[in-house]
Amino acid sequence: MADVAPVLTEAMAAEVNALIEANVGTTLVADVNNYFTVFSGYLVFFMQAGFAMLCAGSVRSKNAKNIILLNILDACFGCCAWYLTGFAFAFGDPVPFEHCGGLEGPALLECEAGDPIPGLSASQAFIGNRFFAQSNLPRSSFWLWFFQFTFAATGATIVSGAVAERCKFEAYMLYELMIVMFVYPVVAHWMWSTCGWLSPWRSEATAAKQSYLYFAGSGVYDFAGDAAVHMVGGVASLAAAWVLGPRIGRFDAAGNPVDMPGHNASLTLLGVFLLWFGWYGFNPGSAVAFSLTGSENYSKVAIAVAINTTVGAAAGTICTLFIAMAYQYFTLGVVVWDLIIAGNGALAGLVSITGPCGFVNTWAAFIIGGIGGFVYFVASKVNLNVLKIDDPLDAIAVHAGCGVWGLLAGGAFSAPGMVTDVYGTMPDGSQRPYGFIMGGNGSVLAANSMAILVVFGWTLAIMTPFFILLKKVGLFRVSPEVEAQGLDVSHHGEFSAL
Amino acid sequence: MADVAPVLTEAMAAEVNALIEANVGTTLVADVNNYFTVFSGYLVFFMQAGFAMLCAGSVRSKNAKNIILLNILDACFGCCAWYLTGFAFAFGDPVPFEHCGGLEGPALLECEAGDPIPGLSASQAFIGNRFFAQSNLPRSSFWLWFFQFTFAATGATIVSGAVAERCKFEAYMLYELMIVMFVYPVVAHWMWSTCGWLSPWRSEATAAKQSYLYFAGSGVYDFAGDAAVHMVGGVASLAAAWVLGPRIGRFDAAGNPVDMPGHNASLTLLGVFLLWFGWYGFNPGSAVAFSLTGSENYSKVAIAVAINTTVGAAAGTICTLFIAMAYQYFTLGVVVWDLIIAGNGALAGLVSITGPCGFVNTWAAFIIGGIGGFVYFVASKVNLNVLKIDDPLDAIAVHAGCGVWGLLAGGAFSAPGMVTDVYGTMPDGSQRPYGFIMGGNGSVLAANSMAILVVFGWTLAIMTPFFILLKKVGLFRVSPEVEAQGLDVSHHGEFSAL
């Protein structure tokens, strides 16, 4: 350092700055962001362990091995399916300005400002079409592949709880391939791809073949995947549980539900804690960057998300526990603090905050999580007592119910500054739309409501016929004898003793 | 950049660039890499919890406490052993160019280009000889100490599964000290040290006293430790289980194996998930760097490893499950999807990909993991039915069997570009050798085969006499009464109830 002239002129300083930025930006910051995202992916992967324990504890012991096997195969089949087509359908977009590579200076500017990206077709708004089996996928995008794989596997595994104790193993494998290869990636493409028709990440270049830039003027604000992950999983659970029918003995002759508690609450709650832990990858990781050159303290996005996640879960747990206690007190007159309900409440709070976590203030996260607990409780009662759907793990109420609420909450509570931190400004430099409670207009609510509708429509339209078909050919449900005896004895060797 | 008038002269710009590089290299990048590596070490440490749960679930309940105690002491004794001699034998090398410290400019260049490092002896190729009990270990190397400690503890804990339900607690402690103090570090030194005789990390300076630079022209390509960690643990398991003999009742009078299922499949599979999660520290962490100055997107190495790890595990699980199902169908005529086999299949896939994970493409990882599942299944059957060795957790088949396969696969599938990303070019600037299936020559295969032979030879040659000695003095195996009653009652207080 001593050898160089120590004092710089202003102009020299600017140039040095540019050199530093180029150097730090392309190597170090990119690497650090990749590290952050991949690490988050590990935590999301760990949610598989959480689901496995949650499910294992929540079923009767005679079916525990079966459901754990479903959970481990979720990760395995999910990986293959994501490799073959999942990533391609979800993120197989032409890279903007890829075709400008090699150009410099004015030629580059002209190229970037010019026509839409070559290779962009109108169908790109609906589905991606390249990188099947990772072919031609640049290695610098592998971090995205990995991170998004963990999301796909998580979304798929939700259903295992809803079909527990009666679904055939073979049917579940087919379902898994179906959802990770096609159903989930398409929804993820809509919401998160730079080309997706509901995405707020579109630009003038990627939206060139459409008549609008952002749907409803804003696009869907779904930070970590209430629509793409939780609602897809929850709605598929609804279709599956409805087609499959209730477990034997779940409803008595009069149609009233009979309790069928799981065999091991310790495992269930271990699962809840592991899921909560993994959620710190799921939500903050969805920022996919921790540092941006030219933006000071970009890490504040991920950090606010981590706090909102915590607060949402805490509020959800407490609300649910007290609601359940009050309900029981008023119906039965006893005060019972139900552990399993509290655990589901934590998950309900987490799901509720998943969509809006990047856009809301901490106080709003309290409200969202708390109402999420209420939504879960009501949805669960409606499911069981009105719709008569048997969902051993309450997956529908937690993931679909709170997923809907999370999207609506995003339309209500999104705060202007935080939206800008995540998505930047509108192309004309103005503020992005934000939540109507925060003084914004209704466009976010409109876009998010649209997301709810299309996810319901799309998932039900594909999964219901699929499950009905499975049922018709006799592949879906085990025989009553096997069900009564438990799936472990006949299908998976001996008992899981505990 | 283009807009700025070039105020800096070319020479100044070059100097600024060099300064940036130096600055980024010594502070930011080193910190980021240390950060990455210690976090990976935490995840690897968590594999201890995975092994504990895996073992606890896979033994009968009357021996659960015993094996959990072995697992927790693995971490504790491993730490002491690694502190005293382990690290010193493995990585106690003279630091290249340490003696040039303080020199600058031409004097430094001359020093670096000069003779071999002072203090380098011929024995350095075989074993390290400094930093015992961390004496004189520079603080800037503590990250390596910690990261490598977690590896040593993981390697040692493999054996606890193979000797479960019959080994004396005292014998296990002695074994643990033996392997972490001496047997494992020496192998790690061969493979990974800059001086080791099989290492691809050697340079002209560190190999100065030998007649060759890289063994077989390439050195052993073992990214995360199939040879050093898994094969050492697996072969030691083989020696231990063979000397120890089968559990009472494991083989009937005719010598046919009798099934002895573990008591809790949920715990076993929790263990598998924890191990899989920890493997994301084990494999990607072995890059020990996330960012390198002068190399764009060095993070791609670790990320490709993360993906390969996932894919290998998924392929291993699926293959093993289907092979086991088919085998059972053809021998017994029933279709059974065995959870425990699937869990072991996941581990088999993970072990198989551990060695080659840094060098192979994603499609190759599918093949390696899948064949790994097959290797595991066959090795397990051979063990049990041909060699009549009783290995309660199939540690030999998983870790030794798949470890061998992983090394061979590295010789076959290593891709040229990825090898260069990890090891750089040859000293003369040419491409490093790569896998024969990818169009390379056989040198990697030759070197890796040599690694297999020497690890077998070394570990068996030391551990077999050691175990036989323990047996002769009556320290190795509990009495038949204790074994029949279960180790927990007599040795560890009351039952582990569940």
Place this chain on the structure above:
Amino acid sequence: MAEESVPLTFEDQFAEAFAPATADINATYVIISGVFVFLMQAGFCMLTAGSVRARNARGIILKNLMDTCVAALVYFLLGWGLAGLLIGDGNSFIGTSQFALGGLDPTMLYNWFFQFCFAAAACTIVSGALAERATFVSYILYSVLIIGFVYPVVTHWVWSPSGWASAFRSEQADGTFRSLLFGCGAYDFAGSGAVHMVGGVAAFAGAALLGPRMGRFDANGKPVPIPGHNVALAVLGTFILWFGWYGFNPGSTLMVMNGTSAIVARVCVTTTLGGAAGGIMTLFTHVLIQYKTTGKVVWDVMVAANGALAGLVAITAPCATVEPWAAIIIGMCGAWVYLGGSYLNSHILKIDDPVDAIAVHGWAGIWGVLANGLFATEGFVAQTYGTMPGTEDGVRLYGGFYGGGGKLFAAQLVYVLAIIGWVGGLMGMFFFALKMAGLFRVSAEVEAEGCDTSHYGGSVYHGLTPETGAGATAPASKGVFPSKGDAA
């Protein structure tokens, strides 16, 4: 930027250019460390669940889940403000601003998350000591009090720039320096005192006032062991805790850049060595004692697990300021302190602590804080706490064994006594009030039957017959494995 400070040097340029990335990386580091600490909630939950009898497991798991949630809310509303960890001009006893995070710079929010995880850890320590007999309501009230008031005040003392025991006391607004306690302040790097002792002392107050479980002491007052029902869960909890400790201790550097990664790596090493030495020494000492008294050799896994935790607690305060070899000694002594504390509790004071939380967190925590007064080295203290403000040579006081004199030990001792007085006094009064109000303990019938059936919606295990071993630890009365009574 440039126009303010022309002429610039290269150093300025570098500092300016790297500052955003460095800040962001430090923030990720703290957040991920916090996530690890969060997982310790799962660890405590599994440890206590496995360490109690099956008929009370469900309730204790619920308490563990709820204290996490209560901690988030209460620490947000009150705790962070009272802790005042970032405020240099607060008073030396308690923080007075930033309630509900009002006025907190958004870029500093990561500190809240990290500290929340610590608060939850401190709170949850007590759940095990009160297990199997405290009511749910009393536990929730306790959580609110400790997170909302008792714990944050202690952290203010030792970690805030204005706390009376803090080594971080800094320049005041008028340019004068605040005097440090005994000229050094207390060194409690990651919280042997502020976190573990707080939990341990509160556990002591609670367990003493709550009284022992039925059947814990026989007619002669001799303790009768009541082993937990599931060792696998308990040791899973131990491993998760140890894993989480790698967020707890190394994360407490609060940064990883600008060369601090070397401190981080050193803390990893000392943490590991401390835990390992604690586990080994406890196990062997226990075996030796048992052999001397009963003539039998029994290797008890729960003793080893608690020993490892005691070693980890002991190394928590000195982890950044001692040599690795000293970490081994501190861990070993932590083992003996734990065993002594446990014996004192159960045989002399007749206090029933189902998970030995008092001995592990309280006693080993005291030892950890005091050990810093003996083993802290000059170089590491300087590296960790920086130079001494307002002095010429900038040297901070260091451990007595290195010739640093007794002042540091005196400061550590005063700090320990202050925590005991503050936490013991407040929590003692609180638990006494709960007891007087009849809110503290479940009825004798409920306790005999197990709390889960009547209070927590059924047994933790459903539809299982007790396995062979269960009978040895828990009588298979109708309370252990009942069918679930009423609808959820």
